[in-house]
């Protein structure tokens with residue numbers, strides 16, 4: 408049995424939860440609930456941060472966990488070219504996630520959100536959409552025809568944008584379509600409807616960032 412340890416937020420763990428759900432891995436979704444619990448647990452972690460995954464050993468770092476699961480369950484491309492494409496897309500999406508999270512941490516988040524929505528975000532989404540649809544390929548998967556861990560990472564990112572910047576996202580039809588189609592995968596749809604997802608995307612200096620659609 409695997410165990411994912413994180414906080415009661417989606418944050419850096421949600422794409423991992425999506426992978427575990429989609430792969431039907433038997434896992435415990437362990438969520439640290441209090442600061443006191445975290446202070447006690449922190450020295451036991453490899454780098455003083457979460458998430459960590461226990462699965463035939465202990466793995467730290469979100470991107471390493473995603474790639475470990477991708478290698479173990481054949482979600483890392485069919486050949487070397489596709490593996491490189493997975494790394495390229497995952498890196499670009501991780502950067503885009505970091506851009507969005509900077510907005511929530513801003514001193515004036517409303518102003519930062521407006522600036523983001525009219526500038527950085529559409530520019531980033533334009534690049535991502537162009538990459539997803541590269542060479543006129545089908546846009547149901549980011550890499551290859553069978554899908555990869557990049558799909559789970561992209562869904563976690565786009566779903567968060569759908570919650571907070573739906574009108575901006577709606578301007579990017581391939582990304583919007585990918586989001587809708589991924590949500591319809593039977594195991595993903597079951598997870599989304601399960602009520603087991605954390606309600607909050609993350610922590611901000613002003614408290615939890617709750618999904619306004621919940």
Ligand SMILES: N[C@@H](CCC(=O)N[C@@H](CS)C(=O)NCC(=O)O)C(=O)O
Nearest residue numbers: 418419455456457458467468469470
């Ligand atoms: N490089 C790590 C960073 C993980 C990270 O920053 N985790 C945050 C939550 S999103 C954390 O554990 N914060 C607790 C702390 O810093 O005390 C990864 O990507 O997994």
